[in-house]
Amino acid sequence: MKRDVGHRRWAVAEGYIPPRSTGRGRALESHETLCILNAGNCDARVTITVYFSDRGPAGPYRVVVPARRTRHLRFNDFRKPEPVPKGVDFSSLVESTVPIVVQHTRLDSRQPALALLSTIAFPVG
Amino acid sequence: MKRDVGHRRWAVAEGYIPPRSTGRGRALESHETLCILNAGNCDARVTITVYFSDRGPAGPYRVVVPARRTRHLRFNDFRKPEPVPKGVDFSSLVESTVPIVVQHTRLDSRQPALALLSTIAFPVG
Amino acid sequence: MKRDVGHRRWAVAEGYIPPRSTGRGRALESHETLCILNAGNCDARVTITVYFSDRGPAGPYRVVVPARRTRHLRFNDFRKPEPVPKGVDFSSLVESTVPIVVQHTRLDSRQPALALLSTIAFPVG
Amino acid sequence: MKRDVGHRRWAVAEGYIPPRSTGRGRALESHETLCILNAGNCDARVTITVYFSDRGPAGPYRVVVPARRTRHLRFNDFRKPEPVPKGVDFSSLVESTVPIVVQHTRLDSRQPALALLSTIAFPVG
Numbered sequence: 001m002k003r004d005v006g007h008r009r010w011a012v013a014e015g016y017i018p019p020r021s022t023g024r025g026r027a028l029e030s031h032e033t034l035c036i037l038n039a040g041n042c043d044a045r046v047t048i049t050v051y052f053s054d055r056g057p058a059g060p061y062r063v064v065v066p067a068r069r070t071r072h073l074r075f076n077d078f079r080k081p082e083p084v085p086k087g088v089d090f091s092s093l094v095e096s097t098v099p100i101v102v103q104h105t106r107l108d109s110r111q112p113a114l115a116l117l118s119t120i121a122f123p124v125g
Numbered sequence: 126m127k128r129d130v131g132h133r134r135w136a137v138a139e140g141y142i143p144p145r146s147t148g149r150g151r152a153l154e155s156h157e158t159l160c161i162l163n164a165g166n167c168d169a170r171v172t173i174t175v176y177f178s179d180r181g182p183a184g185p186y187r188v189v190v191p192a193r194r195t196r197h198l199r200f201n202d203f204r205k206p207e208p209v210p211k212g213v214d215f216s217s218l219v220e221s222t223v224p225i226v227v228q229h230t231r232l233d234s235r236q237p238a239l240a241l242l243s244t245i246a247f248p249v250g
Numbered sequence: 251m252k253r254d255v256g257h258r259r260w261a262v263a264e265g266y267i268p269p270r271s272t273g274r275g276r277a278l279e280s281h282e283t284l285c286i287l288n289a290g291n292c293d294a295r296v297t298i299t300v301y302f303s304d305r306g307p308a309g310p311y312r313v314v315v316p317a318r319r320t321r322h323l324r325f326n327d328f329r330k331p332e333p334v335p336k337g338v339d340f341s342s343l344v345e346s347t348v349p350i351v352v353q354h355t356r357l358d359s360r361q362p363a364l365a366l367l368s369t370i371a372f373p374v375g
Numbered sequence: 376m377k378r379d380v381g382h383r384r385w386a387v388a389e390g391y392i393p394p395r396s397t398g399r400g401r402a403l404e405s406h407e408t409l410c411i412l413n414a415g416n417c418d419a420r421v422t423i424t425v426y427f428s429d430r431g432p433a434g435p436y437r438v439v440v441p442a443r444r445t446r447h448l449r450f451n452d453f454r455k456p457e458p459v460p461k462g463v464d465f466s467s468l469v470e471s472t473v474p475i476v477v478q479h480t481r482l483d484s485r486q487p488a489l490a491l492l493s494t495i496a497f498p499v500g
Contacts, residue, residue: 005134005136005218005249005250006136006247006249009380011380011381011412011414011476012412012476012478013410013411013412013445013475013476013477013478013495014408014410014447014478014480014493015410015445016447019402023236027144027212027235028235028236033139035138035139035140035214035216036138037136037137037138037176037216037218039136039174039176039216039218049414051412051414051443051444051445052444052445053444053445053446053447054444056443057443068176068181068182069176069177069178069179070138070140070176070177070178070214070215070216071178071214072139072141072178072214087402089410089445089446089447090445091410091412091414091445091476093380093412093414100138101136101137101138101216101247101249102138103137103138103139103244103247104493105139105242106491106493107240108489108491109236110402110403110489111398111403111484111487111488111489112236112488113236113237113238113240113363113488113489114233114235114236114238114240115240115365115482115488115489115490115491116231116233116240116241116242116491117242117480117491117492117493118139118229118231118242118243118244118493119244119369119478119493119494119495120138120244120245120246120247120495121495122381122476122478122495122498123247124380124381124476125380130259130261130343130374130375131261131372131374148361152269152337152360153360153361158264160263160264160265160339160341161263162261162262162263162301162341162343164261164299164301164341164343193301193306193307194301194302194303194304195263195265195301195302195303195339195340195341196303196339197264197266197303197339225263226261226262226263226341226372226374227263228262228263228264228369228372230264230367232365234361237361238361238362238363238365238488239358239360239361239363239365240365240490241356241358241365241366241367242367243264243354243356243367243368243369244369244494245263245369245370245371245372248372255384255386255468255499255500256386256497256499273486277394277462277485278485278486283389285388285389285390285464285466286388287386287387287388287426287466287468289386289424289426289466289468318426318431318432319426319427319428319429320388320390320426320427320428320464320465320466321428321464322389322391322428322464350388351386351387351388351466351497351499352388353387353388353389353494353497355389355492357490359486362486363486363487363488363490364483364485364486364488364490365490366481366483366490366491366492367492368389368479368481368492368493368494369494370388370494370495370496370497373497
C-alpha cells in the first residue's frame with residue numbers, strides 16, 4: 001500500500017506560547033505544538049523556521065520523525081539555535097525530506113480551565 | 126445528483142485521548158473522535174491505522190459507514206486488534222473503499238470546564 | 251476585481267448540537283453553526299442536507315445568502331422540513347448555486363465555561 | 376530556497392468579536408484575529424474586506440506584512456475606514472500583492488474561562 005502521504009512543506013500562520021499555566025504537570029502546561037505524521041517508509045528530516053513580527057526568523061530547528069511514527073513537538077521545548085519566547089506572536093514553516101502531514105494544536109491553561117485550538121497546517125508544496 | 130463526495134484516504138496528525146474526565150456520562154467523557162461522512166450510495170469499508178511516537182503502528186481498525194450515513198468514531202472505543210492507550214500522542218490514517226469526508230474532534234474535560242478542538246482532516250488521495 | 255470566491259459544494263463531517271446550555275441569552279446558548287460567505291455579485295441559493303448515523307438524511311433545508319453578504323446559520327434554528335435533534339451526531343452537505351465559502355463553528359456551554367471549535371469545511375466541488 | 380509560500384487571496388467565513396471579556400489586559404481580552412505569514416522576500420500589501428449579514432461590506436482595511444515576518448491582526452483594532460462592530464456576525468476576504476498564508480483565531484473570554492478556536496483560512500486564488 002502506498003504510504004508516502006502528505007507534502008514536504010507546510011506553513012502555520014498562527015503561533016503563540018501562552019506565558020502562564022494553571023494546570024499541574026507537563027500535560028496541562030500551556031503549550032504550542034506541531035503534530036507531524038510520517039506514514040512513509042523513510043525517516044523524515046524536518047527543518048522548522050519560526051517567523052516573528054519584529055525581528056528576523058529563528059532557526060532552523062531540526063528534528064527527525066522516523067518512518068511510520070508521529071512526533072508531537074512543543075515549541076516550548078525548542079532550544080537550538082535559540083528558545084522560542086513565550087507571549088510573542090509567531091508563525092512557522094515546516095520543511096521535510098519526505099512527505100509528512102502537519103497539524104497545529106495549542107493548549108492554553110492560563111485561566112483555571114484549559115482551552116484548546118487545532119487546525120490542519122497549510123500545505124505549500 | 127452526484128453524491129460521492131470526498132477522498133478515499135485522509136490523515137490526522139494530531140491524536141490524544143485525555144486520560145481523565147470531570148464531566149458526567151458518556152457525552153462529557155474526554156474523547157478523541159473521527160467524524161466520517163459517507164454521502165454516497167455505496168457503503169464505505171473503512172480502515173484506520175494509528176501511529177505512535179515510540180512503537181510501530183496499531184491496527185487496522187475496521188468499520189463500515191453505510192451509504193448516506195455518518196459515524197462519529199471514538200478512539201476510546203477501539204478494541205480490536207488492541208485498545209488505543211490514553212495519555213499518549215498518536216496520529217491516524219483513514220482509508221476507505223469509497224469517497225468519504227473526515228473531520229477530527231476532541232472533547233477534553235480533564236479540568237472542570239470542557240475544551241474542544243476540531244479540524245478537517247487532510248485528504249491524501 | 252474577481253469576487254466569485256469558493257466552491258459550490260462543501261461537506262462538514264462533524265455535527266452535534268449540545269443538548270444543554272449554561273449561558274444566558276441567545277449568544278451563549280449552545281449552538282452548531284454554518285458560516286457562509288457569498289462574496290460574489292449574485293445571490294446564492296443554498297441547500298443543506300443533514301446526515302445521521304441511524305436514519306436517512308434530513309432536508310433539504312433552503313436558505314438564500316445574498317450577494318456580498320454573510321450568513322451564520324444555526325442548525326438549532328432549522329425548522330423545515332424538520333428540526334435537527336439535539337444531542338445527536340450528524341454531518342452536513344452544503345450545495346449552492348454560486349461559489350461560496352463555508353466554515354463550521356460550535357459553541358458549547360453545557361458546563362459553566364463555554365468551549366469553541368471551528369474549522370473550514372471541506373470543498374467537494 | 377523557495378520562500379514565496381501560500382496564496383494571494385484567502386477567505387474566512389466565520390467572524391465575531393465577543394462583546395465582553397473577563398480576562399485582565401490585552402492578552403486575555405476577547406479578540407478575533409487574522410494571523411498572516413509572509414515567508415517571502417517582498418513586503419505584502421494586504422487588503423481586507425469585511426462582509427456582514429445586513430449591510431454592504433466594510434473596508435478596504437490596509438496593512439503591510441513585511442518580508443519574512445508575521446502579523447497577527449485583531450479585527451478589534453481596525454479603525455479605518457471604520458471600526459468592526461462587536462457582537463456582530465461577519466466574514467472576511469484577504470487579498471495580498473504576494474503569496475501569504477492566513478489563519479483565523481478567536482479568543483473568547485466572555486465567561487470566566489477563556490475559549491479558543493482556530494482554522495486555516497480558505498485559499499481562493
